[in-house]
Amino acid sequence: MISFFRSFFQSKIGLAISFIFLALIAVAFAASDVTGGATFGGVSSESVAEIDGDGIGTAEFSSTVSNAFNQFRQQNPQLDMAAFEAQGGIDSILEQMVGSYAASAFGQSIGLGASKRLVDSEIAGIQAFKGADGRFDETLFRNALAQQGLTEARVRLDIERGLLSDQLMIPATFGSKMASQMALPYAGLILEGREGNIAFVPSAAFAPKTAPSEAQLQSFFSRNGARYRIPERRVLRYATFITDRFRDQVKVTDAEIAALYKTRSAEFAATEKRDLEQLIVPTEAAAKAIAAKINGGASMAAAAKDAGLAPVDLGLRSKEELTRDASPAVANAVFAAASGKVATPAKSALGWHVVRIDSISAIAGRSLAQVRATLENEIAQEKLRQTVADFTANLEDRIADGASLADIAKDEKLTLEVSPELLANGQSPSRPDFAPIGAYQAMLPVAFGLEEDAGPQLVEVQQGKEFAIFEVQDIKRAAPPPLASIRERVARDWALAQGLSSAKKLADSIAKSSRTSADLAKAVTGAKVPLPGIEQIATNRQTIMQQQGRVPPPVALLFSMAEGTTKVLEGPNRTGWFIVHLSKINRGDASKVPELLQATRTQLGQVVADEYGQQLMAAMKATTNVKRNPAAIKRVKDQLTGRTREN
Template identity: 30%
Template sequence: MFGNGAGVRYGLPPLRLPDRAIRMISAFRRLAGTWFAKGLFLLLVLSFGIWGIEDVIRNFGRDNAVARVGGESIELTEAQNAARRETQRLQRQLGPRFEANEGFRQAVARQAVENLIAARAQSQEARRMGVAASVDAVRAYTFAVPAFQGADGRFNPLILQQFLRQNDLSEGDFTRLVVADLERQQLIGAIRAGARAPETMTRQLLAFAGERRAAEVAEFPLLSAPEVPEPTEAQLTRYHENNPAQFSSPEYREVALAMLSAEALLPRVTVTDAEIEAGLEAQRERTGTPERRTVEQALVSSREAADAIRTAWAGGAELAAVKTQAEAAGGTALEMGQVTRGEMPVENIAAAVFALPQGGVTDPIQSPFGWHVMKVTAIQAAAEKPMEELRAETRAFLAREKAADLSYEEANKLEDALAGGATVEEAAQRFGLTAARVTLDRQGNGQDGRPVELPGGPAARAAILEAVFANPAGQGARLAEAANGFVALDVANAIPAALRPFASVEAEVRRAWTLEARRRAQEERAAALLAAAQGGKDFAEAAREAGVEAVRMGPSLRDPQQAPPGGIPAELLPGLFAAKVGEVTMAQTSAGYAVARLAEIIPADVAADAAGLARVKGEVEQSMQDDLEAQFAAALRARGNVTINPAMMEQVAAR
């Protein structure tokens, strides 16, 4: 609303308010000066303030930490990074074919958080006790790690940088881990130092482990069992009925399958010339031979020493002279060999090295491990593939990427179609897929015992079989994820395991009955020998009457894993080491049955076995130290009043 002055300024006619409006405005002015109006205004300000910071008010009082230890929080990002590094480590160990499932992710997440809790509790205890790690200690610790040393036995920073890249760690992260580990070593070292194995216990354990026993052994192998009479049909049918698990067919599933994969969608993908041109550079980096440089490096702890080395190197000094100069300054110098820019994860060092001409030397470059001076002694230019070959590879690569993206889009549509009531066959026809209806067992074999061909090839086979037997019959069609795509499946029928008719397995029943009869015969012969020897008969004579020869074997230790080949059968050792001289024992062995009489007990010569005594003492002390460390960790955890946020833990596992 314009006053008279404004109206004149903008060319508007003078404005005159009615007297009633003027009186109303005056009343409002008087009301604004009252405490009621001021309170109302304050309430409005607070209301708008709360609406404006809705997220803050809504989250007030919530704890976004995954866990708290002694009042310190372990944030979600820290826990997720720890879980990711642990997952990557385990996947490298388990191999590329391993696929992490939900249970695996949850277990890794729990372990990662527990490790962080233990580390946080130990750090708090270190601060409480005034334990710290100096910069020199961190450097010495890092340089002494065997995995970071080159062929010459000296610290190689390139190996360290590769380790950091593989484990998704920055140099700062690594330094903090080293500091925490050094603090932990000081704490735990003091705890473990108090474990001492009692001399009496050590001697008794060595005497127990080193005692040996010799025995006379008579064996009854199944291969030498006497011939058994031909079984009657009644015996065979009864054996067939009494051993259903041995002669039953497995559970089968009748299932309709269709595979949706990126490979199947490749014919539907179009890659334009413009897309190929845009992707050429990336493909050149992926498939070409990148530029490689032969690099020498000196690493020292001070800028002054680095400047002196650069001057000497630039003046023509050889690596041997530079190495002597670096070692005199408390550092090292070495040849790193050929490297690509991508193999040098520290960007500022890589940029400096790959900006040099051949023979060039960098200015000193600082990192958490000291001052680096680099020299380029040779340059191998990048080698590129012919343009037509590069274009073909680019087209194929982009087509695969597009097909993979399309497979996810089509999977959503396929899932909607199945949820809408379409059968697997109908959905397959609609989406241009090949459907199959097969009957198979958990191993993927058909009712004829032969492997059933499944879509997706060997890579998807295990996932498909798991999905087929995890999905109850008659529940309708669904979509499951496989190793290289998605599989639509509908388990129409489950054929339970059933005893196969006798006529179809008669030959198998006959073989099993005969083998069992031979086993029983040898068991009876062995039991008869055992009874005769226990009754006081000479063991060797009783063995000959049973048709076998008693052979002296041993002496053997009580540990079956230390039993020499051809010695006392391992299955007999527990009984022999529980027996007295002259007593007999019997056991079923991998070959049949065996009966043994304990002939001699040879005590361990503890006094003459200094090495064994030291070994046992070390093992006992190691066990005691582990127990003390576990108790110390549990006490720190209890003192830290640890709390874990279950909702945030789910997010750690879901990453």
């Protein structure tokens, strides 16, 4: 996971946007209603770092980390803050923030700036602050700031800092290229093939035959608890309700039906529709010439082809529709012509219309009695939607006023249910057969973003049909399960661990004596314990790359060895040791594959750009006075990961 953080922030794209990302992340998440306020309980307002006297406060740091964590968690729902911290995520965010401050300070020192108008445009461009008309909505912006506990000045300063950094990093990394001759050896590596042999020494061959003692097992479990760690689990208590429960409350009167019929009388009145074909040309002369050809016996398609055009079939259109889509003049001309004729050319904003009337259909009007059922159903559906909206709004108001889930369920006669312990992906460690269907698909994404003391939540399960109201009843922090529940598994792992060291000695001995494939075969055959057969390997880098990370580790090792060498590699889960011998390297010539050479140049150009960006960032940090506060950083980490609660 940490490789993902680093690869993103060090990539060409990542370097260009990471500063804006850090500047806007709090605002973006505030607008998305993601918890992570600017206040930070339990930690003072001291700075975790100072850059030329400009401090990164603990509150700012913690909120940025929390919001970044939530974004990464969307890609890996089982990620928890402790794992995020252990894999370097928090440190990576801090370094990016320090870099942003340092770049901003350096930019200001050389006269760069970001105007108020530029900052305004960045704020206005955030999708979350746009209203229904697609324009910036200041009310949404103010509400988001208030909800997140941010000030406009703070947000503007963060955006300005990001823009300054952007002005430095983008020119430094944009358009980097590598010469063909420099890229040629790297492109040749992609065509390279390798041949070798892989043997395996299993730990099980040396595992103790007797069971471990209680002390041995407990000691092994204590040292290796992280291997058995179960991610954070949550227990949900919830109730669901469907909107059909409100149907009895919906009554439709004759007066309402009559009123709706009157409002839409034009829709139900008798009307005439015409099946039309159309051409649009720029001048009246051209339109009249084409119309004359058609009226003279030419087909619409032939006349259009002669003009370098193609007719468009408009289908059945009423006069009102044609007026709306073209112009009153076009509609009047079309509805004045007879069936099978071309209407007198008329003009719209698009040009001159040549329209042929293929047929005329008279549509009879519909009486109130004929459409009564349809109108009644429409009114009932609209009333039902409004009833549901009023009910859910009332529920949200009651929740905001502190009503408990139990009280709401009692008042509304809802049946409460309790889920098993669930991971963020919906799986249940205690119930492997559990399927997170129905309401769980709506509740889980929300449930794993809530704090311990969060109140009940209302979610929509099926749009307009089903809702769920729930709360997080219990949170089981990530931890190993009780030893008793996985005793057999731990005992097997202990046995493999004991055999692993003896297997390593044999594997090292075989590797030391195996200078050729024949030597390896002889050593494996003569081993003091029976070993699996040797696997012959012949593959190339293109095949490896196509497997997209699913390459067995010993095969991957084959491509990082010198020809004629033998290496030892530990197998997964302490199962034993691989002995890998590389017998031959088949070199590739990329000069004969220009497409590959060009693609390699492009990729290496991105690597060069990354290096330019990293070097520039290091230089900007060196020109500023950066002081980190390890004690404050530790307090933030402890608070975010829950270590203060555990202690």
